[in-house]
Amino acid sequence: IRRFSDIKDDQSAFPAQPSPQMFxxxxxxxxERILEYLRKVLIDLCSSNDRxxxxxxxxxxxxxxxxxxxxxxxxxxxxxxETVEAIDSFRSxxxxxxxxxxxVEKIKLTNPDINNxxxxxxxxxxxxxxxxxxxxxxxxxxxxxxxACLIVASKMHRNEISREILAQNxxxxxxxxxxxxxAITECIQNLAVRPQTLS
Numbered sequence: 541i542r543r544f545s546d547i548k549d550d551q552s553a554f555p556a557q558p559s560p561q562m563f564x565x566x567x568x569x570x571x572e573r574i575l576e577y578l579r580k581v582l583i584d585l586c587s588s589n590d591r592x593x594x595x596x597x598x599x600x601x602x603x604x605x606x607x608x609x610x611x612x613x614x615x616x617x618x619x620x621x622e623t624v625e626a627i628d629s630f631r632s633x634x635x636x637x638x639x640x641x642x643x644v645e646k647i648k649l650t651n652p653d654i655n656n657x658x659x660x661x662x663x664x665x666x667x668x669x670x671x672x673x674x675x676x677x678x679x680x681x682x683x684x685x686x687x688a689c690l691i692v693a694s695k696m697h698r699n700e701i702s703r704e705i706l707a708q709n710x711x712x713x714x715x716x717x718x719x720x721x722x723a724i725t726e727c728i729q730n731l732a733v734r735p736q737t738l739s
Contacts, residue, residue, distance in 0.1 A: 562735035567656050574656045575644055581663060582640045582686070586679040590636065639679045643686060643710075650709045651701055658700065661693035661733050662686060668728050683710055688720035696731055 566574075647654060666689050669675050677685045687710045694701035703721075707714040725731065 562738045563657060566660055566738055569656055571656065574659055575647075578659055578663065579640055579644055582643065582682060583636055585666075585677065586636045586640065586682055589676045589678045592676070634679070636679050639682065643683055646683075646687075646709045647690070650706045654694075654700060655698055658690065658693045658697045660738065661697060662689040664733050664737055665689040665692055665724065665728065665731070668730075669724065672729060673727055684712060684716070684720055687712060688717060688724050691717065691721050692725055692731065696733075 647659070666677065666686060669685065669689070670677075675685070687706055691701060691703055691706060703717060704714060707717045710717075
């Protein structure tokens with residue numbers, strides 16, 4: 541680069557890339573902006589996947605569920621024992637928006653000062669679960685999957701979330717939360733999040 545006389549010291553021959561300051565930019569955003577983004581993404585996600593429900597429980601490729609099975613935990617991401625009528629009844633009483641709003645309120649209850657980055661990184665992990673593992677969360681599984689992603693994101697960031705309090709507030713038995721968390725960390729190939737991803 542230096543051999544080109546027309547390139548100044550502060551210039552680069554490579555395309556501009558987001559700097560590590562992107563992490564700071566996310567962190568200083570108003571919390572309500574982050575939570576509103578979370579609401580929008582999760583509502584869109586669950587609404588779409590509820591219509592394509594057969595994708596979220598594809599046995600041959602569901603590595604997280606296979607990992608749970610290997611641990612002999614007898615715990616399923618999806619309540620397969622429930623009848624179609626029971627699931628339809630559940631969905632008729634709770635809209636996707638109310639389920640997601642309930643999730644957001646549970647996050648606030650768990651830690652009102654949770655870092656913006658932890659929430660966004662948890663969304664990144666949810667995205668990687670769908671891309672790498674072909675597990676697509678629905679309104680039925682979003683609480684379990686996102687809470688586990690939140691715990692992993694917290695551990696990778698500042699560890700500001702207590703597993704015990706999160707399990708209590710999300711009404712998930714702590715042993716089940718730990719099993720999903722462990723299965724996710726085993727199955728996702730890369731837990732690092734780069735500035736470009738945040739951008």
